Every structure is written in C-alpha cells, then in structure tokens.
Amino acid sequence: MNSLSDENLMVNFSEGEQRAFAELYKRHKNPLYRYFLRQLGASQHARAEELYQDVWYRVIDKRESYTPTAKFTTWLYHIAHHLVIDEHRKNLSSDNYAKSQNDEQRDTPDMDGDKHQAIKSCMSLLAPLQREAFLLRHEAGFEPAQICEIVGAKAEAVKTRLRYAMEQLRDCLTKKLGERQ
Numbered sequence: 451m452n453s454l455s456d457e458n459l460m461v462n463f464s465e466g467e468q469r470a471f472a473e474l475y476k477r478h479k480n481p482l483y484r485y486f487l488r489q490l491g492a493s494q495h496a497r498a499e500e501l502y503q504d505v506w507y508r509v510i511d512k513r514e515s516y517t518p519t520a521k522f523t524t525w526l527y528h529i530a531h532h533l534v535i536d537e538h539r540k541n542l543s544s545d546n547y548a549k550s551q552n553d554e555q556r557d558t559p560d561m562d563g564d565k566h567q568a569i570k571s572c573m574s575l576l577a578p579l580q581r582e583a584f585l586l587r588h589e590a591g592f593e594p595a596q597i598c599e600i601v602g603a604k605a606e607a608v609k610t611r612l613r614y615a616m617e618q619l620r621d622c623l624t625k626k627l628g629e630r631q
Contacts, residue, residue: 456522464513471513475506478526481590485527488585489534489578492570501533520599527586527600538578565627572622576615583611584619 454462454470456477462470482505486498508529516525573581579601586592586600597608 457518460509460513460516460522461518464516471510474509474522478523482526482530485530485585485590486534488573488589489582490537491574497537501530501537504533505530521596523590523592524596524599527590527592528602531582531600531602534582568623568626569619572619572626575622576618580611580615580618583608584615587612 452473454473456474459470459474463474483498483502486501487495490498490501505526509526512529573584576584582601583597586597587594592600594605594608594612597603598605601608603611
C-alpha cells in the first residue's frame with residue numbers, strides 16, 4: 451500500500467478500498483492541517499481543524515467522480531483553497547476585508563528577538579493571496595503550475611504573488627532582525 455502513488459490510492463478508494471483512504475489521510479494529514487492553520491492564523495486552531503475535516507469529507511463525497519488527470523495533492527489543495535476562500539467570505543465583507551488588510555500592513559507587531567517569531571510576524575503582514583502562494587510553494591512544495599491549478603489563477607499572477615511575497619518577507623525580516631542588533 452505504501453508503494454502506491456496517491457493517484458492510485460485514490461482510484462482504489464473510489465472503488466471501495468478503505469485502506470487506501472487511510473493511507474492517503476496518513477500521508478497528507480500534517481501538511482494539510484498546517485496549510486489551514488497558516489491560512490487562518492495561529493489562534494484559529496479549532497476552525498482550522500473543522501476545515502481540515504471538511505476537506506476529508508469532500509474527498510469521501512467526491513471519491514466516485516475523481517479522475518487522476520492531475521496530481522492528487524493538487525486536487526486535494528484545490529478543495530482546501532476553496533474552503534479557505536469561503537471562510538474569508540463568511541467572516542468579512544469585501545470592504546471590511548480590504549480595510550483589514552490595510553490595517554494589518556500598517557501594524558508592526560512586537561518582536562521578542564526570536565527568528566521564528568520574526569518569520570511568523572512577517573508572514574502575517576503578507577496579503578492573503580501572497581501568503582497562500584508562498585505557503586503552497588515553500589511549505590507544501592508545489593510547483594508554480596500546480597499552484598495555478600489549485601488557486602485557479604494564471605501563471606503570471608502566481609509568479610507575481612510569489613515574487614512580491616519574497617520581496618516583502620526579505621524586507622520585513624531584514625528590518626526586524628536588524629532591529630535586534
């Protein structure tokens with residue numbers, strides 16, 4: 451079972467093999483949960499857990515319609531991406547969302563001198579689309595073309611998001627870590 455690809459496991463699961471689902475769940479549980487936690491914020495553990503479970507319910511519900519035309523992980527994170535978007539829509543109107551982003555970028559959180567804290571602080575200042583692209587690329591290991599499929603964006607948009615995220619993170623970390631000395 452361990453030697454099968456994710457796509458083969460999903461096909462097997464769609465044909466009724468429950469062990470295939472257990473293996474998929476085991477392979478993807480930690481990275482997928484971290485994706486939700488980082489998208490929603492560290493204080494949103496309960497909601498991240500709920501959305502995480504919703505993804506797996508949708509995998510179960512859509513098992514019979516799954517076709518391995520793309521990597522399983524791309525399909526899985528595409529589902530997760532839509533849940534995150536729905537969550538943002540539920541929580542904020544578009545006007546309040548734009549205002550919160552402007553306010554968030556003006557705030558400069560206190561740093562306790564820890565590099566990990568500096569990274570978390572700088573990540574929180576990224577616009578949500580930039581943060582998502584960055585996390586999918588550098589945390590989950592997706593290639594830009596896969597990110598395009600997951601988020602439903604054109605290649606140039608994803609490349610721009612990644613470039614701006616890297617520039618902003620570099621600038622922020624340089625400033626924050628430079629303040630320590």
